[in-house]
Amino acid sequence: MRHLRPFAAVALSAALVAAPGIATASPVLTGSTTAVAASAASDPAALKARIARLMPKTDSATKRQLDRLIRDPHRIDGSQYQCGPTEFAAWQRQSTADWTDEDFQILDALGAFDLPTYEALVYGSENDPAFALRSDAQVLQKTFRKLKKFWDIKSDDIQLMAMHGDMMRDPARTSRVYQTVFGVPKAEADELASLLAEFIAQPKFQGGNHPLFTLNAFAFSSYGEDVDGLGVIGDRIVMGDGILRAYREMGYGDVAPQAILAHEFGHHVQFELRMHGDVASPEATRRTELHADAAAAYFLSHPRGMSMQIKRVTQFLRVFYSIGDCGFDSNGHHGTPNQRERAGNWAYQLQESARPKGKVLSAAEFTRRFEAVLPQLVAPDAA
Template sequence: MKRPLATALAFASIAAVSVTGFGMPTAHASTPATGVSAAAAASTTTDVSAMRQKFNAYVAGMDLDAATRTKLEAAGASDAAFTAAGKVAVATLQAGLTNAGVDRDANPALNPGDYECGPTAMNAWVKDQVAQIDPTSWSWYTNGILGLSPDLLVQYWTLMKTPSAPRDTSFGPSGSATNEMARTFGALQNFWDIDGSGIALVSYDAKLLADTPEAAADRAVVYDGISKISGFASILLRLSVESGILSGTLAGFPGGVDNPMFSVNSFAIDPTHATGDDKATLDMLGVTRRIAMGQGLIRMWDDLGLGRVGDRAVLAHEYSHQVQYDDNLFVTDITDEAEATARTELMADAFGTYFTVSKHGESLNKAQTLQDLQTFYNVGDCGFSNPGHHGTPNQRYRAAEWGADLAKSQSDQGHVLPSLAVDAAFEKALPQITAPDAN
């Protein structure tokens, strides 16, 4: 089956988690004085009523055409209408990002009891990072108003920002990983048999949340873009984000906008393969083909002792998704979404490690190869019923191990296999990679 791009985008990422899943004119000039509480999670009738009043006050001061004003006033007419409009807006924005809707749990086709699966070092690291964040600040970032949160703004900015050359983009603390990311990206473009000239490498970070004129201008661009999808969502995001910034809510995050929990993920997207409404939305926002590397992810690998190898492994995984886009490898006969997604992600693990171990790729030594395998083990998950399931830790380890073995077993070490040949071999090996392994 061929899934729509909104679905494929969710699965062209390194892990089956988002920041909200962990439990992760200038804007200032145009923000009204009617600020919203930084603790913006709407949990009571009083919260919803107060937020609705702020929304209505904001709308009353806007210069709108009659049809738009009628629509927005209807959304603010009652608490029920306001809440309903919020649910629609969240679903609409998430559908253009990392989900194809809200609450998409499915009946598991896989039996969790058949697989060995449990928390990894990544899970422990995330738990520790969240524990250091002020709960009110964390609620503001992950919940916002009616679920329209700063998290969504950061993700949309990562899609919309204009790319720079990799060497002109800062990766890692104080740019410590920039040269390596740029070099590896260039090596990937030369390694695989696709045209990678149109693929950009961008930073996934939260710098647009800073209280600076430059960041405010960037936020204004995103608000304007989102308004083309949902005017209601754009207004609530503006009220939520700007009030939090002005009230100093970011002080609750150690390191401010550089806190790693803002960007513990990475993704790849190729909008040229989108169709219908997905393509129209991405074109309207000016989204171009890219790989986004999370600054928080780079920090995490350093903290877990996987450092340079982890960074390269993730970048190779994301570039493998670009290969899948070009080779149409998202198409599968597997009907269960969780199982289909796991296939795609395990393939990217295998392709990525084939590159990192190959003599024409990163040529990792034995110790570094083990770190590569540990990287993919750590981003495994146990979400057997989640359409975004990426494979268990053991499965991801085995997929990466398969890619390493493929590279090492080639009789001609000077030859790089065509991507479709790697895929054909992987499809034959997939049943063994995903075989039940519980004792």
């Protein structure tokens, strides 16, 4: 069983294939950027038809493998829970205010919201400059070192790296992802890659650096298994530039990097404890997401973790709160904002009540206590 656990509201799928790394190439565009943008504006249907012609009509074997992991969920009754718009959702709307419906459709058809994630999963390496952390690199590296000492799990094989949206400006990089992940023949992949590079050159997309393209972070483990005979994808945590930028713009820049990384490391705790079952459902994802929230809050507030004070604890609880969702019937349901905040508060109180002060629970004991309190964390709260 393989797992990709997205932190952000943008839930992107994983490409379960392995391939060697490649040096970053210089962007090479074909045609005119103005022409592609003009085509999208004057005849978006024609551009979408061109993309559809180039894309495979059926999913590749890699995508079918992922689809087998998605099963009909047992629906959670959303009417029983308080759940509404969050600060994070408002930020997303504001940041794309100048995007049209056609923009979203064309970008989606080109796979633009998935490509950076796929590339980091398939080709990423912490030793490759193409996946180097940029913003918040120092604090992320420091937090990562502390996390590995804090939790009593095997973690020396976890790589920490970044994904960057500006990789889509480089047709050589996007073409190889189209080929490897989407199963597109090279000629068609090259054409799609050039179309994408030209389309995102429009100022509103910031050359791929618009945060929506990397509004995600994820933890991954294949449990050391060979993936379809193509090799083993190593354990990793991938931080998106977009998710870090989003929280900086919302005013959480001094705490969000640590909170997001600690959350993703919480998923690696789960991988080591084999918490993930074979059936995908809203309840199953909510359980693991709330556990990761709690694990992060425990580490961030603990004297032997990041030792954050109450003011900063409140801040990172807001980080978790603002990224909750109301997708009760989605296999990617992360928990409502209230549930995520309750999980963080519970973990903070657990740390505060520890005796002797400073004692760190084992990952297994922390999880046992979380499982015991989970029914209270997810109890209906609608008035």
